[in-house]
Amino acid sequence: AWGIRATDLNQGVVYGVRTDETEMHEELCNRFDYDGVFGTALNRFCV
Numbered sequence: 001a002w003g004i005r006a007t008d009l010n011q012g013v014v015y016g017v018r019t020d021e022t023e024m025h026e027e028l029c030n031r032f033d034y035d036g037v038f039g040t041a042l043n044r045f046c047v
Contacts, residue, residue, distance in 0.1 A: 017030040 022028040022030060
């Protein structure tokens with residue numbers, strides 16, 4: 001009706017952001033940015 005497009009993005013629970021492989025190299029370090037109001041950083045940027 002308003003011409004707005006939407007994409008369904010499924011997000012699941014994350015149990016840690018480090019693995020044995022990512023611990024071997026500093027450049028493989030992962031980040032999980034989370035906010036109590038908006039959720040993940042991805043949700044914040046979508047808003």
